[in-house]
Amino acid sequence: MIFANQHLETLTVNPVKETNRTVLLKKVMNNHTIRIENLDVYIEDQHILKDINLAVPEKSITCIIGPSGCGKTTFLKTLNRMHDETPEVKIKGRVYVDDLNIYDKGVNVIDTRKKMGLLAQRPCPLPMSIFDNVAYGPRIHGIKKRKAINQTVIQYLQYVGLWDEVRGRVRSSPSRLSIGQQQRLCLARGLAIEPEYILGDEATSSLDPLSTKKIEELFIKLKEKYTVILVTHTLRQARRIADYIVFMYLGKIVETGPTEEFFNNPKKQLTREYLSGSFS
Amino acid sequence: MIGAAVIIMGVLIYIIGTVFYKGIPSLTWEMITKIPGGGFYLGKEGGVLNAIAGSVFIITGALVISLLISVPLVMYINFYLPNKSIFSSIIRFSLDILFGVPSIVYGAFGFALMVYMGIKASLMGGIITVAMLIMPIMMRSLDEVTRLLPRDLPDALLSLGSTKYEMTKVLLRQLMPGLMTAILLAVGRGIGDAATVLFTAGYTDNIPSSLGQPAATLPLSIFFQLGSPVEEVQNRAYASAIILTVIILILSFSARYFSSKFSKNKI
Numbered sequence: 001m002i003f004a005n006q007h008l009e010t011l012t013v014n015p016v017k018e019t020n021r022t023v024l025l026k027k028v029m030n031n032h033t034i035r036i037e038n039l040d041v042y043i044e045d046q047h048i049l050k051d052i053n054l055a056v057p058e059k060s061i062t063c064i065i066g067p068s069g070c071g072k073t074t075f076l077k078t079l080n081r082m083h084d085e086t087p088e089v090k091i092k093g094r095v096y097v098d099d100l101n102i103y104d105k106g107v108n109v110i111d112t113r114k115k116m117g118l119l120a121q122r123p124c125p126l127p128m129s130i131f132d133n134v135a136y137g138p139r140i141h142g143i144k145k146r147k148a149i150n151q152t153v154i155q156y157l158q159y160v161g162l163w164d165e166v167r168g169r170v171r172s173s174p175s176r177l178s179i180g181q182q183q184r185l186c187l188a189r190g191l192a193i194e195p196e197y198i199l200g201d202e203a204t205s206s207l208d209p210l211s212t213k214k215i216e217e218l219f220i221k222l223k224e225k226y227t228v229i230l231v232t233h234t235l236r237q238a239r240r241i242a243d244y245i246v247f248m249y250l251g252k253i254v255e256t257g258p259t260e261e262f263f264n265n266p267k268k269q270l271t272r273e274y275l276s277g278s279f280s
Numbered sequence: 281m282i283g284a285a286v287i288i289m290g291v292l293i294y295i296i297g298t299v300f301y302k303g304i305p306s307l308t309w310e311m312i313t314k315i316p317g318g319g320f321y322l323g324k325e326g327g328v329l330n331a332i333a334g335s336v337f338i339i340t341g342a343l344v345i346s347l348l349i350s351v352p353l354v355m356y357i358n359f360y361l362p363n364k365s366i367f368s369s370i371i372r373f374s375l376d377i378l379f380g381v382p383s384i385v386y387g388a389f390g391f392a393l394m395v396y397m398g399i400k401a402s403l404m405g406g407i408i409t410v411a412m413l414i415m416p417i418m419m420r421s422l423d424e425v426t427r428l429l430p431r432d433l434p435d436a437l438l439s440l441g442s443t444k445y446e447m448t449k450v451l452l453r454q455l456m457p458g459l460m461t462a463i464l465l466a467v468g469r470g471i472g473d474a475a476t477v478l479f480t481a482g483y484t485d486n487i488p489s490s491l492g493q494p495a496a497t498l499p500l501s502i503f504f505q506l507g508s509p510v511e512e513v514q515n516r517a518y519a520s521a522i523i524l525t526v527i528i529l530i531l532s533f534s535a536r537y538f539s540s541k542f543s544k545n546k547i
Contacts, residue, residue, distance in 0.1 A: 080439055082435065082438065082439060085362075085434075085435075085438065086362070086363070087362045088364075110441045110443065111441075113438065113439055113440070113441040114440075114441040116439070118436075118439040120432060120435065120436060120439075122432060124430075124432040124433055124435075124436040126433070126436070126437065126450055127433075127450065127453045127454040128450070128453065136440065136450075137440050137441070140440070140441065140442055140443075140446050141441060186436070189440065190439075190440065193440055193441060
């Protein structure tokens with residue numbers, strides 16, 4: 001717990017300086033991951049997630065698959081405490097992020113969300129210029145210097161491959177960008193707050209195949225630096241990019257495993273039925 | 281349906297036509313640059329600058345007061361309180377009732393309040409009463425557009441680690457056109473209302489120089505001039521009506537201009 005508190009402390013300081021200390025701490029702790037224990041989620045009287053136990057391997061892509069309504073999105077929202085906004089949702093259990101239970105009393109929600117970069121189903125740029133969209137995160141988290149912000153914005157726009165496409169018009173509205181470009185902008189915006197985890201909620205479901213491919217390539221690039229957790233509806237996508245698969249059905253985890261093993265040699269009958277397409 | 285459209289257009293053209301037909305001949309430069317001289321209400325020289333100034337002062341003051349109260353309240357019930365909060369439904373219900381209260385009731389209430397507090401009919405009294413009149417209108421229409429805001433945007437902002445306050449600031453940009461519409465509706469209602477200012481702002485032939493002095497207003501000016509037996513004065517009432525219409529038009533166009541300027545990065 002001492003380590004956890006120290007770690008929380010590092011997050012509140014300037015993110016630029018923070019990286020070195022975080023790296024140091026990572027070495028000390030060597031437990032830089034998400035671990036979920038006995039998680040139950042209720043929305044009003046419905047039991048949405050039932051006794052979830054899961055450890056997410058770091059620096060890899062974990063795909064959560066399962067039919068509609070199995071609780072994938074609800075699960076993702078518990079990771080960055082977005083359920084705090086809806087009082088009908090009751091959460092029991094523990095979610096450890098870097099060895100800190102984010103549902104403990106006194107844990108700062110802002111710090112928790114800052115660790116998670118969320119990529120939503122549909123791109124939702126903020127009502128400001130392309131530049132300000134990416135600069136928004138660093139600005140609200142306390143970076144004031146114009147030079148540092150410029151650098152961050154350019155760095156992450158380049159990272160998502162958008163810089164060359166929007167170079168001359170970063171001061172204009174993002175509404176003229178294509179939907180695929182907007183999604184990459186949202187990714188850059190999320191990365192600019194320097195998260196440690198990337199959450200994707202069916203992030204490619206509204207995109208055309210070409211844009212989907214670009215986003216998928218980005219996810220593969222992202223796992224070198226971040227731990228990526230994706231909810232996806234398409235089995236083929238999970239097979240293409242995932243390292244680990246989590247299969248959920250009716251609020252329970254049915255089977256987990258490395259991608260190859262999961263697809264080639266599923267252990268449970270339900271998994272085999274789902275993979276063969278008898279229900280979806 | 282075509283008939284209904286024709287009737288609406290017909291009525292509109294008839295009203296505007298009458299006002300302009302009777303008012304244009306009397307609409308002189310003197311009308312808008314001079315306060316009423318001696319014998320103005322008998323057809324002698326003078327203008328309605330007192331009423332123009334009074335109306336503009338009152339509506340500006342009322343607008344500032346009601347903006348300062350409406351915007352925080354609407355943001356609070358929409359973004360700070362949970363979706364199904366009882367408190368926010370009580371507020372919405374009260375606003376609906378206040379929306380339907382006739383303006384003369386606000387006038388009478390404002391007057392009673394002023395008597396109680398010992399204030400005379402004054403610019404201040406007019407501003408407060410008109411603010412009470414336009415506040416529910418402004419809140420209700422701002423609330424409507426705020427509720428239509430897609431849920432994605434607040435979620436996106438929160439997941440970036442914004443606080444509620446930072447989130448609200450960004451959302452207000454998105455709501456700027458809606459806010460402009462709300463202001464327009466409120467101003468249109470407030471500037472043309474005679475009953476609220478009848479007791480509370482009083483009437484004077486001078487331009488008020490402090491909040492404690494009585495203020496004339498265009499609707500009352502029209503009312504008094506129309507009540508005159510002198511035909512020339514009656515025609516001036518129509519000229520005053522043109523001035524009132526033009527003020528509302530100017531406000532409307534400028535609001536639209538600013539709203540498009542503010543929302544150039546709107547999604």
